Amino acid sequence: xxxxxxxxxxxxxxxxxxxxxxxxxxxxxxxxxxxxxxxxxxxxxxxxxxxxxxxxxxxxxxxxxxxxxxxxxxxxxxxxxxxxxxxxxxxxxxxxxxxxxxxxxxxxxxxxxxxxxxxxxxxxxxxxxxxxxxxxxxxxxxxxxxxxxxxxxxxxxxxxxxxxxxxxxxxxxxxxxxxxxxxxxxxxxxxxxxxxxxxxxxxxxxxxxxxxxxxxxxxxxxxxxxxxxxxxxxxxxxxxxxxxxxxxxxxxxxxxxx
Amino acid sequence: xxxxxxxxxxxxxxxxxxxxxxxxxxxxxxxxxxxxxxxxxxxxxxxxxxxxxxxxxxxxxxxxxxxxxxxxxxxxxxxxxxxxxxxxxxxxxxxxxxxxxxxxxxxxxxxxxxxxxxxxxxxxxxxxxxxxxxxxxxxxxxxxxxxxxxxxxxxxxxxxxxxxxxxxxxxxxxxxxxxxxxxxxxxxxxxxxxxxxxxxxxxxxxxxxxxxxxxxxxxxxxxxxxxxxxxxxxxxxxxxxxxxxxxxxxxxxxxxxxxxxxxxxxxxxxxxxxxxxxxxxxxxxxxxxxxxxxxxxxxxxxxxxxxxxxxxxxxxxxxxxxxxxxxxxxxxxxxxxxxxxxxxxxxxxxxxxxxxxxxxxxxxxxxxxxxxxxxxxxxxxxxxxxxxxxxxxxx
Numbered sequence: 001x002x003x004x005x006x007x008x009x010x011x012x013x014x015x016x017x018x019x020x021x022x023x024x025x026x027x028x029x030x031x032x033x034x035x036x037x038x039x040x041x042x043x044x045x046x047x048x049x050x051x052x053x054x055x056x057x058x059x060x061x062x063x064x065x066x067x068x069x070x071x072x073x074x075x076x077x078x079x080x081x082x083x084x085x086x087x088x089x090x091x092x093x094x095x096x097x098x099x100x101x102x103x104x105x106x107x108x109x110x111x112x113x114x115x116x117x118x119x120x121x122x123x124x125x126x127x128x129x130x131x132x133x134x135x136x137x138x139x140x141x142x143x144x145x146x147x148x149x150x151x152x153x154x155x156x157x158x159x160x161x162x163x164x165x166x167x168x169x170x171x172x173x174x175x176x177x178x179x180x181x182x183x184x185x186x187x188x189x190x191x192x193x194x195x196x197x198x199x200x201x202x203x204x205x206x207x208x209x210x211x212x213x214x215x216x217x218x219x220x221x222x223x224x225x226x227x228x229x230x231x232x233x234x235x236x237x238x239x240x241x242x243x244x245x246x247x248x249x250x251x252x253x254x255x256x257x258x
Numbered sequence: 259x260x261x262x263x264x265x266x267x268x269x270x271x272x273x274x275x276x277x278x279x280x281x282x283x284x285x286x287x288x289x290x291x292x293x294x295x296x297x298x299x300x301x302x303x304x305x306x307x308x309x310x311x312x313x314x315x316x317x318x319x320x321x322x323x324x325x326x327x328x329x330x331x332x333x334x335x336x337x338x339x340x341x342x343x344x345x346x347x348x349x350x351x352x353x354x355x356x357x358x359x360x361x362x363x364x365x366x367x368x369x370x371x372x373x374x375x376x377x378x379x380x381x382x383x384x385x386x387x388x389x390x391x392x393x394x395x396x397x398x399x400x401x402x403x404x405x406x407x408x409x410x411x412x413x414x415x416x417x418x419x420x421x422x423x424x425x426x427x428x429x430x431x432x433x434x435x436x437x438x439x440x441x442x443x444x445x446x447x448x449x450x451x452x453x454x455x456x457x458x459x460x461x462x463x464x465x466x467x468x469x470x471x472x473x474x475x476x477x478x479x480x481x482x483x484x485x486x487x488x489x490x491x492x493x494x495x496x497x498x499x500x501x502x503x504x505x506x507x508x509x510x511x512x513x514x515x516x517x518x519x520x521x522x523x524x525x526x527x528x529x530x531x532x533x534x535x536x537x538x539x540x541x542x543x544x545x546x547x548x549x550x551x552x553x554x555x556x557x558x559x560x561x562x563x564x565x566x567x568x569x570x571x572x573x574x575x576x577x578x579x580x581x582x583x584x585x586x587x588x589x590x591x592x593x594x595x596x597x598x599x600x601x602x603x604x605x606x607x608x609x610x611x612x613x614x615x616x617x618x619x620x621x622x623x624x625x626x627x628x629x630x631x632x633x634x635x636x637x638x639x640x641x642x643x644x645x646x647x648x649x650x651x652x653x
Contacts, residue, residue: 065482067478067481067482067651068647069647087485088484090482090483090484095482099478100475100479101475101476101479102476102479103471103474105276106272106273110272114265114269115479117261118483118485119484163482
């Protein structure tokens, strides 16, 4: 198995506002979101980061996609460092999260071309890929409709397509089915499996146990910014369902803290 | 790298020119509004001046002296002069502004009083009372006419000498050429108008293009592409400058077209400038727009949303307006080359020099160079902001 992602001792802290300090009942100004996190992923697998809200999953993925810089540590994606070569990393990954929005004014057709050009894709390839992706997700009928006038599901499918305009080797998805209706969620999970079959690597974050069981080859359980356990689905489950195993780990960690 | 900057510029243009409403409100409406408002104001002022010219006005005169009688005959044809004494009650009646009357009372024996009056004795001069109502246009018009005629009469009887009498002009008294009079007027007005119009153009689009993208979450989508942050910064500043320039040009056309309506004498002022004057103007204008777009972009990037950007830009706008007003209070452009390193002010000074036909290449080149350097610094600053997660993602 070829290692395509290595995350090495990644750390990230944030400054809390006074209001936030009150809410969290703490006097410390800094909050550690990701705490010396390390894991790896192999080419052609779906790797899941499983954890409760606030565990540091999104922060980790944002560091992997170079939107934010780690305080210390590094991550190497297909040979490129998020610290030293963020542009190179961005050319190799497709990143999708609900915080990335598309301009309402433009049409899917325009946006596909625009983002393809920013990724340096050839014009001939753009046309061919657009036709294929649009028909795969049923966007072709809405290609000239402004984003503002698309249904929520169609917008999400378009965001997915736009994040993949450059046919990246590594796809990073933050909560891929969050907020999607059942039909769109199914389309997305089916597509993730198709991508894996094509040899792409997918890193996703989720708090949905069934999604991990259905999709992931390997999983890392992340609690309070630290990696609690990491391995193949069967290694991590250890004979239990992933849900039961998660609560077992969670309880023992909290018991130890107490 | 170049192609990414171009891709961003093309996208900004597509956003702007594809949105008819935005295009109309930013490029067409400023010029149109300025034209309509200024023309309307000009016409309004003119009609205020001419209103009341048609109404018949009765001038009641008490103790009309024989020397003055011919003067009253020369008042405009809508005036009827009646020799008739009046009492206090008649004066109060003038308070009704619908009564088009003027009451004039001369001292008894006005002509002989004039003949014997000696200013050196220090006694008060004979007084003519003219009662009128300034809120009645016709009454006010006749009052002015009477005052002028009587002042001319007074000048006539005590005249010892004239200054620049108009009936013997062998040469023009004012030896300034028409061109230099025009140049002086334009140099005081146009640089300020140009700067303000350009700034309002920048204000109309830059906050939405940067703070707006931040607010809508679309900037993050751009930030996960492999494009360098400085390419994004450069693309934004150049495209915003071009669009702001269009908006500025529109406003300027509006002003130019409405000027004859606003200032009836504007057409007689000479406006002669060479091709190189125009070229320098264009270069300086574009260099100023670059600086404005840079500064407003930086502030917009710092702002949380479009509304916040507007608040942050207002103090900056006041500084630009102040720089715009300075040429009004100074005589010509500065000789001190260091002045041309001050952003905004340098552009104003170069424009003043161009309009005064005193343009020199030294200040022009320093201004252009300085503005390009400042824009470079702004691109660097904006790049840093695009790189800063605190600026880009904190709310």
